[in-house]
Amino acid sequence: MSADCIFCLIAAGSIPCDKVYEDDTVLAFQDLHPQTPTHTLVIPKRHIPCLDDLNENDRNEAGHLLERVAHVARTLGLAEKGYRTVINTREHGGQEVDHLHIHILGGRRVGPMVSRPGI
Numbered sequence: 220m221s222a223d224c225i226f227c228l229i230a231a232g233s234i235p236c237d238k239v240y241e242d243d244t245v246l247a248f249q250d251l252h253p254q255t256p257t258h259t260l261v262i263p264k265r266h267i268p269c270l271d272d273l274n275e276n277d278r279n280e281a282g283h284l285l286e287r288v289a290h291v292a293r294t295l296g297l298a299e300k301g302y303r304t305v306i307n308t309r310e311h312g313g314q315e316v317d318h319l320h321i322h323i324l325g326g327r328r329v330g331p332m333v334s335r336p337g338i
């Protein structure tokens with residue numbers, strides 16, 4: 220746990236959240252500033268700063284995390300129509316909270332990933 224990480228504090232119960240799902244290693248809660256009618260974050264309870272910090276020793280934990288993302292999306296009623304999952308990594312990825320999290324965005328059709336042509 221990192222004492223100055225807001226998601227670690229949420230995982231520890233020190234900062235409240237609108238909890239959707241919890242088990243020994245994973246927590247899911249509603250995003251504070253939803254971008255879609257349903258906007259949920261799924262995090263490992265353990266402090267992992269970003270996707271790039273995963274390594275081969277984390278395969279079981281990462282696999283469980285991803286499977287739980289699908290589970291949470293199903294329990295939220297999003298699976299039939301579908302949803303967008305997003306993982307932002309570091310500066311160019313637009314990551315604002317440096318604790319690995321997977322966004323689940325659903326409840327409406329989400330637009331194309333790239334809104335204008337070119338790179």
Ligand code: AMP
Pocket residue numbers: 225236249250251252253260306307313314315316317
């Ligand atoms: P990212 O830009 O991928 O790092 O996304 C961080 C997300 O965390 C944003 O969508 C924020 O709205 C969300 N967020 C920040 N603080 C909180 C909080 N205390 N509870 C719930 N969501 C939060």
Ligand code: ZN
Pocket residue numbers: 220221224225226227228265266267317318
């Ligand atoms: Zn953390």
